[in-house]
Amino acid sequence: MDHGKDGVRVNAVCPSLTRTGMTEDMMDDDKLIAKFNERFALEGPGEPEDVAAVIAFLASDDARFVTGVNLPVDGGMSASNGQPPQ
Structure with a gap:
């Protein structure tokens, strides 16, 4: 809110299980x-490239009107209610 008019956007990426060292x-x-x-709606753990x-999208002009997210x-894990698939 303080620096939006200066073109500063603040966003966070919240990954789940991602294949890394x-x-x-x-x-x-x-x-x-x-x-x-x-619990993954999409297939398996994420890859670093997914994150x-x-x-890269959030840093691009395509996300110029995205801030505060x-x-x-x-992979859809946060959409899961934790129940096993039916």
Whole structure:
């Protein structure tokens, strides 16, 4: 609000499980990944490129009227109610 008129936009990207060096040990845990997969609307954990593409969009002129958002980049996990698929 303070600097919007100066062209400053502030947004956050909120990724869920993403394949990185920090999550290597998690990716090797088949039971854990199976539980995550129950909640992903899209296929499996994200890739760094999935998150990077959203960041690039938010930094681009295409998002020139987007500010103040916390954008989930989570394959639909935040839309899940936690119940196993039917």
